[in-house]
Structures are given as structure tokens and as C-alpha cells.
Amino acid sequence: MKKTKGFSLVELLVVVAILAIISAIAYPMYANYTIRAACDNGKAGLMQADALMNQYYIKYGSYSNDDVKDGLVIKVIPIDGSSNTADFTVSLVNTVTTYTITATATSTGRLKKYAGSTMTVNQSGTKTSNFNGIDVWTQGCSSL
Numbered sequence: 001m002k003k004t005k006g007f008s009l010v011e012l013l014v015v016v017a018i019l020a021i022i023s024a025i026a027y028p029m030y031a032n033y034t035i036r037a038a039c040d041n042g043k044a045g046l047m048q049a050d051a052l053m054n055q056y057y058i059k060y061g062s063y064s065n066d067d068v069k070d071g072l073v074i075k076v077i078p079i080d081g082s083s084n085t086a087d088f089t090v091s092l093v094n095t096v097t098t099y100t101i102t103a104t105a106t107s108t109g110r111l112k113k114y115a116g117s118t119m120t121v122n123q124s125g126t127k128t129s130n131f132n133g134i135d136v137w138t139q140g141c142s143s144l
Contacts, residue, residue: 032144038087038110039131039141042103042119045090049101050121053094063123064096087111088119099123105131114144 057063087109091102100122107115119129119136127137134143 034110035113035144036141039136039144042088042105042111043136043141045088046101046103046119046121046127049090049092050125053099053101053123057123062096063094063099097123 053063086106088103088111089106091104093100093102100120102118102120105111105114105117111117114131117129117131119127121127129136131144136143
């Protein structure tokens with residue numbers, strides 16, 4: 001009797017079913033990971049900007065200068081809205097003695113599920129955020 005080589009249809013269907021189950025579990029986990037990573041990048045960018053604003057204040061005795069907006073702070077934040085896939089747009093409102101830096105989740109980046117949600121930091125170190133009721137500063141991005 002001649003031996004046949006290859007796989008039976010049942011064996012192939014079992015493999016396809018196993019791959020489908022693995023994919024159904026892995027993709028949502030990966031998508032959630034990218035959301036948390038984007039959130040953490042936003043927090044890190046705001047903290048970097050906060051540190052630069054404080055360095056600027058120590059050096060110049062003020063937060064108010066066009067250089068703050070035009071070069072020293074906003075250009076070093078890796079979360080600016082310069083591309084259509086950016087996770088955040090960043091705004092800076094500053095006076096001589098105060099500033100507030102706000103990162104707003106875009107509708108085109110990895111955080112589109114949270115579009116319009118914001119994270120802020122100001123001169124006194126106060127951090128606020130609202131991602132559908134979640135404060136990512138206190139609860140962490142893993143809560144998303």
C-alpha cells in the first residue's frame with residue numbers, strides 16, 4: 001500500500017482555528033499596549049517640557065518670552081502635532097510668572113479612542129488629566 005504525504009483537511013482546519021484563536025487574543029492586547037505606550041510618551045513629553053520651562057525660569061527669571069514657544073520648549077517635545085498621525089497636539093500658555101502646558105489626544109493617532117482627552121502640567125507642578133474619567137497621572141496609563 002502506498003503512503004500518502006501531506007496534511008488532511010481536518011489537520012489544516014485545526015491549525016487555522018488555533019491561529020484564529022491566538023490572533024483574537026493577541027491583537028487586542030497589542031492594541032491596548034500601543035495605547036498605553038502613547039499615553040506614557042505623552043506624560044514623558046510633558047515632564048520634559050516642564051523641566052525645560054523651569055530651567056528657563058532659573059536662567060531668565062521669567063516664563064514669558066517668545067523663545068519659549070518658538071524653540072526652547074515646544075520643539076523638543078516628541079508629541080507635537082506636526083504629522084497627521086501624531087498622538088497629541090501640544091499647547092503652551094505662559095505669562096511672566098505662570099505657564100500651563102497641555103497635550104490633547106488627536107483623532108488620528110494611537111489615542112483616537114480618547115480624542116480630545118487632555119493632560120496638563122503647570123508651573124507649580126500640578127498635573128491634571130481626563131481620559132474618559134481616568135486621571136493618568138495618578139492611576140497610570142495602564143488604566144486605559
